[in-house]
Amino acid sequence: MNESESCIVDLTRTLLKDGPKFLSHTLVITKSNAYLRPTVGAMMFCVVYIVVGGFLSSLAAYLLVVSTQYDLSIFVGGFGIAIGAFGIMLIQPFLRRVSFNKTSGVFDNRKDRNVKLHHIVSLQINNKIIQRKNALSYACYELNLLTLHGRRINILNHNNEDQLENDAVLLSMFLGVELKDYRREIIL
Amino acid sequence: MGKIREIFFGFLLAFSTSAFAEEAGSFKQTIAAFSESVDGFFNDYTGWFVGLIFKSVPIGDVGFPIIVGWLLLAALIFTLYFGFVQFKRAGMAIDIVKGKYTDPNSKEDGEVSHFQALTTALSGTVGLGNIAGVGAALAIGGPGATFWMIVCGLLGMASKFCECTLGVKYRTVLPSGVISGGPMYYLSQGLAEKGLGGLGKVLAVGFALMCILGALGGGNMFQANQAHAMLTYAFDVPSEYGVITGLVLAALVFSVIVGGMPSIASVTEKIVPWMAGLYIGMAVIVIIANIDQVGAAFSAIFAGAFTGAGVAGGFIGALIQGLKRATFSNEAGVGSAAIAHSAVKTKEPITEGLVSLLEPFVDTVVICTMTALVITIAGLNVGPFDGSGLTGVTLTAASFTETAGVFKYLLALAVVMFAFSTMISWSYYGLKAWTYLFGEGKKIELAFKMMFCVFVVIGATIQFGAVIDFSDAAIFAMSIFNIIGLYFLMPIVKKELASFIARVKSGEIKTYEK
Numbered sequence: 001m002n003e004s005e006s007c008i009v010d011l012t013r014t015l016l017k018d019g020p021k022f023l024s025h026t027l028v029i030t031k032s033n034a035y036l037r038p039t040v041g042a043m044m045f046c047v048v049y050i051v052v053g054g055f056l057s058s059l060a061a062y063l064l065v066v067s068t069q070y071d072l073s074i075f076v077g078g079f080g081i082a083i084g085a086f087g088i089m090l091i092q093p094f095l096r097r098v099s100f101n102k103t104s105g106v107f108d109n110r111k112d113r114n115v116k117l118h119h120i121v122s123l124q125i126n127n128k129i130i131q132r133k134n135a136l137s138y139a140c141y142e143l144n145l146l147t148l149h150g151r152r153i154n155i156l157n158h159n160n161e162d163q164l165e166n167d168a169v170l171l172s173m174f175l176g177v178e179l180k181d182y183r184r185e186i187i188l
Numbered sequence: 189m190g191k192i193r194e195i196f197f198g199f200l201l202a203f204s205t206s207a208f209a210e211e212a213g214s215f216k217q218t219i220a221a222f223s224e225s226v227d228g229f230f231n232d233y234t235g236w237f238v239g240l241i242f243k244s245v246p247i248g249d250v251g252f253p254i255i256v257g258w259l260l261l262a263a264l265i266f267t268l269y270f271g272f273v274q275f276k277r278a279g280m281a282i283d284i285v286k287g288k289y290t291d292p293n294s295k296e297d298g299e300v301s302h303f304q305a306l307t308t309a310l311s312g313t314v315g316l317g318n319i320a321g322v323g324a325a326l327a328i329g330g331p332g333a334t335f336w337m338i339v340c341g342l343l344g345m346a347s348k349f350c351e352c353t354l355g356v357k358y359r360t361v362l363p364s365g366v367i368s369g370g371p372m373y374y375l376s377q378g379l380a381e382k383g384l385g386g387l388g389k390v391l392a393v394g395f396a397l398m399c400i401l402g403a404l405g406g407g408n409m410f411q412a413n414q415a416h417a418m419l420t421y422a423f424d425v426p427s428e429y430g431v432i433t434g435l436v437l438a439a440l441v442f443s444v445i446v447g448g449m450p451s452i453a454s455v456t457e458k459i460v461p462w463m464a465g466l467y468i469g470m471a472v473i474v475i476i477a478n479i480d481q482v483g484a485a486f487s488a489i490f491a492g493a494f495t496g497a498g499v500a501g502g503f504i505g506a507l508i509q510g511l512k513r514a515t516f517s518n519e520a521g522v523g524s525a526a527i528a529h530s531a532v533k534t535k536e537p538i539t540e541g542l543v544s545l546l547e548p549f550v551d552t553v554v555i556c557t558m559t560a561l562v563i564t565i566a567g568l569n570v571g572p573f574d575g576s577g578l579t580g581v582t583l584t585a586a587s588f589t590e591t592a593g594v595f596k597y598l599l600a601l602a603v604v605m606f607a608f609s610t611m612i613s614w615s616y617y618g619l620k621a622w623t624y625l626f627g628e629g630k631k632i633e634l635a636f637k638m639m640f641c642v643f644v645v646i647g648a649t650i651q652f653g654a655v656i657d658f659s660d661a662a663i664f665a666m667s668i669f670n671i672i673g674l675y676f677l678m679p680i681v682k683k684e685l686a687s688f689i690a691r692v693k694s695g696e697i698k699t700y701e702k
Contacts, residue, residue: 021447022447045446048439049443059432069423072423072425075423079604
């Protein structure tokens with residue numbers, strides 16, 4: 001591999017293709033710890049699926065007991081399990097505690113390999129436009145970190161620009177690293 | 189001990205079922221009363237509107253709705269004006285989809301592949317219009333309605349080409365950075381360029397109003413209602429339990445349109461093409477299994493088209509039903525497709541117009557014909573064709589079930605998924621029209637979204653009647669405002685087409701062989 005090529009990291013690029021149209025997390029800073037807290041609104045939308053899935057599964061069980069309509073029970077139950085499982089899958093990222101712990105000295109997002117805090121070089125804010133065929137397109141913002149070894153990891157990804165800016169400033173101060181703004185005008 | 193437990197459970201079950209039966213009776217009455225009052229409301233307050241939109245002129249002993257003639261005439265004019273673009277440029281449209289005019293090395297972030305674009309476009313065209321709409325057309329118009337659906341599909345390709353090109357050309361970037369397009373924008377901006385700003389504004393506002401009503405009616409209540417009708421047919425679910433179907437669908441629609449969760453939209457986008465594939469697969473199986481009857485089915489379709497045997501109003505009756513349901517299915521000339529296509533990433537509006545003209549072909553000429561063949565082969569749709577027997581989604585489902593019993597379950601799955609995805613699409617169309625009229629803003633948008641969810645429950649709960657008439661009327665009314673504008677703006681589309689073809693011929697637009 002060409003060494004010079006392997007060192008190029010494009011900080012203007014966003015890391016994730018998609019993003020929610022709401023505020024998903026906020027940053028909470030304690031004395032030696034900074035962590036992301038999911039918002040109630042974000043959790044609510046996942047809970048809708050779990051509730052609907054649970055309701056349909058219960059309805060299927062009820063139908064199985066009071067009637068002999070096995071086909072309807074299977075149909076309703078199948079939908080219920082699928083929707084409920086989907087809700088559980090959706091809520092999982094919100095339940096994951098992403099933290100920057102000064103005591104242990106690591107950044108842990110329960111997904112990627114842990115990063116030592118002193119390996120974090122800078123934070124970047126990027127913007128993107130999410131486009132869908134059957135929904136209004138919207139702006140979305142990312143807060144990403146860059147490590148000493150050139151790894152980029154996403155920290156925040158939502159569409160509340162003010163909150164993200166505020167959290168980014170607080171986190172850069174907490175970590176003592178530079179915050180770079182790579183937002184640009186996007187022409188579609 | 190075991191015996192005591194058995195008696196106890198038996199008693200409990202008997203008590204609970206009798207109490208349940210009593211409650212169910214009262215629930216049924218409440219729903220029936222609610223249904224009647226909603227239907228009455230629509231009849232009293234919107235009957236004049238329905239009467240106006242579907243105003244008929246007598247042809248022989250049958251009333252021919254002017255709006256149907258309006259759409260047919262427009263499609264015919266666009267076909268002639270653009271020099272049969274749907275036939276002459278179909279090859280070019282397929283080449284665009286295949287990526288012949290796109291540099292394979294210049295793929296931008298977020299850009300979808302042409303295969304993805306094609307599957308998205310195709311899946312978007314298959315819906316309840318192909319399933320329930322064809323069932324309704326054949327129940328009232330006889331097999332001959334299929335022929336007129338095909339004619340309408342072929343001519344409608346030119347209307348869709350024209351409106352989708354304009355949708356991209358006049359799209360607007362709103363202050364929030366959101367791209368918005370559709371008839372509201374090309375009517376106001378396009379006509380303003382021609383010095384007809386006042387007329388353009390009136391047409392745009394009229395279209396937006398009708399689009400909101402169409403979104404709540406055909407794009408919402410009709411979908412929810414037919415989804416529950418399918419469950420009633422497949423599983424004998426009492427029709428009064430539509431409220432449960434409505435609440436479940438409304439909760440899911442709410443989480444998508446209010447929540448804006450990206451993964452949900454992605455899942456819906458991924459599932460729908462599979463459902464379209466499932467539906468087409470089932471139709472192919474039925475046709476192949478009854479291949480010896482296909483010839484006779486086509487004979488019935490062609491004979492019925494010109495004789496209209498058993499149809500009220502003869503061949504005119506068959507023609508009206510064919511044209512009405514084809515328009516409902518492929519939405520050509522209605523203007524809704526221009527809203528969806530305006531969000532595409534392209535520098536050449538004409539390419540999107542050319543790609544979009546394939547949709548009525550696939551939707552109406554191919555898929556609606558397949559549904560019609562399935563219904564005609566099954567032989568359950570017999571004269572007199574007055575809609576008193578099986579109709580809509582139940583006729584289609586019963587016809588599929590004639591070949592294999594399991595099809596009714598697969599169809600139920602497909603219908604529920606199609607209804608859901610169509611509601612999501614139309615919530616988007618309605619929201620675009622809503623924000624055009626009332627401006628952007630979280631509260632304004634939320635008001636529409638909440639109203640949309642309420643209408644899902646209403647649609648699944650009530651019986652059809654005045655409500656579906658109103659839904660139909662609102663969607664057709666969109667075409668009045670849209671087509672007037674298209675007549676003024678079609679020279680712009682013709683110029684764009686000529687320029688594109690000239691640049692392709694001169695080599696300015698490069699081609700990339702795969």
